[in-house]
Amino acid sequence: MTTSESVRNAAGDHGLSEKGLKAGSVGLIGAVVIGISCIAPAYTLTAALGPTVSEVGVHLPAIFLVGFIPMLLVALGYRELNNAMPDAGTSFTWATRAFGPWMGWMGGWGLIAATIIVLSNLAAVAVDFFYLMLGQIFQNPALADLSTVLPLNIATTLVFIAGACWISYRGMETTKTFQYVLVAFQLLVLGWFAIAAFAHVANGTAFDATAIQADWFNPFAVESFSQFAAGVSLSIFIFWGWDVTLTMNEETKNPEKTPGRAATVTVVVIVLIYMTVSLATLAFAGIGTTGLGAGNPENQGSIFAVLAGPVMGPFAILMSLAILSSSAASLQSTFVSPARTLLSMGHYKALPKSFSKISPTHKSPSYATIAAAIAAAAFYVITRVLSENALWDTITALGMMICFYYGITALACVWYFRAQAFRGVHAFFFKFLAPLVGGVILLVMFFKTAYDSMDPSYGSGSNIAGLGLVFILGAGVILLGAVLMFVMYWRHPEFFKGKVISRTSQPYNP
Secondary structure: OOHHHHHHHHHHHHOOOOOOOOOOOEOHHHHHHHHHHHHOHHHHHHHHHHHHHHHHHHHHHHHHHHHHHHHHHHHHHHHHHHHHOOOOOOHHHHHHHHHOHHHHHHHHHHHHHHHHHHHHHHHHHHHHHHHHHHHHHOOOHHHHHHHHOHHHHHHHHHHHHHHHHHHHHOOHHHHHHHHHHHHHHHHHHHHHHHHHHHHHHHHOOOOOOOOOOHHHHOHHHOOOHHHHHHHHHHHHHHHOOOOHHHHOHHHEOOOOOHHHHHHHHHHHHHHHHHHHHHHHHHHHHOOOOOOOOOOOHHHOOOHHHHHHHHHHHHHHHHHHHHHHHHHHHHHHHHOHHHHHHHHHHHHOOOOOHHHHOOOOOOOOOHHHHHHHHHHHHHHHHHHHHHOHHHHHHHHHHHHHHHHHHHHHHHHHHHHHOOOOOOOOHHHHHHHHHHHHHHHHHHHHHHHHHHHHOOOOOOOOOOEEOOEEHHHHHHHHHHHHHHHHHHHHHHHOHHHHOOOOOOOOOOOOOO
16 A cells, blocks of 8 residues: 555545645654754753753753653654544644644644744754854854844844745755754764763863762652743753654655654654753753853853863864754754644645645645745744844743643544543553643643743743733734634634534544
């Protein structure tokens, strides 16, 4: 049976159908590489280690493990949904099948909004490290400062977004080739950094050599639930992106199995990378709030920018290149998810039909990819011009949206397979218990983060009328999705009346 026949058979009687994407273009290894690229370990760690240490101190490894648990549980649920319904719409399609078109539309919006926001941030980080790299190469600090020149910063960011859009437009095979090189390089440099940091500790040349202790892995040792919740929210953000492997399901070999396996492998590989590098960072720098300490607020913007020199010596430029390549690679691979979700929403008449256009040459979502690039560029320009705090607070609010759409999708798995849940050990654990626990954890984190972010001191400390800017931005993006949903209902009522995708309580068994 061919890949296209497999997708048709798995979807056939429920209104699901092919979009015209290039089937069979990505295997397991390619999907895992793209998944790791989308998570962007080098970029994510340099941005998240400092803020997470400021919340939970030496219990960073414990929080990373706790954040890993719901991600793994949700990934298992995603795998089961993909086995039954391999469709590029993922969260949008699956939530529609389980809960109906309204919840499905909001699930799709959560994914699109989160990825559009992070696309703009990835481009911004790539630009910062691009100019930092130029400063290091030419030994001219003034070149690094060019990223603070607003017109030049915006222009360079738009160039990065356009370049990533062009590669994504050319389809999965171009994407895959591009990613192999950049992912391999960043993982090599992260490994180098970790080994060098442990070597400094062993040689007595570390900044604040700190012995690794079993208590670091104890999440119950965190002082308060608010600190715990903030830490978990940050750790969920650093694992986010593995679901890109599912949005490629119509383009993978063996679409019922490969995407789910790739998602699980990606999450496991990433947690191993994070644990190794975080332990090396804590052992070398400690959690002090001065100097090179990981708890120093001045180091939280990019911990590796501060530690790369002391740890790697003259090879520190490799870390700048790794973070640049990490953010550039993730910028490109992150386009995969929103483009294919927009494609599916257009295909199933939840958005205008133009979003369903496929490039006849590259078999990629042509209109949707360009639309995602324009949205990311517009978001960056608007927030960057208005306020740098608004840009970074929106990134903080990103955790809310991740928990929102992951939680909806996990519970969609529970509801969709409810008739099968008690038919065996495998069904009970993978189709019911794992996604239920993972989904509940994420939705609890969503409401807890939403409540805490109302405090004006949350995030950058900015507020409007005494309400935290992080909450306003997070809730505002979700509310904007609801408004757009009603506009689409007014313009395209067929989808919302269940005439396009049928809702069913029983999965199709071909």
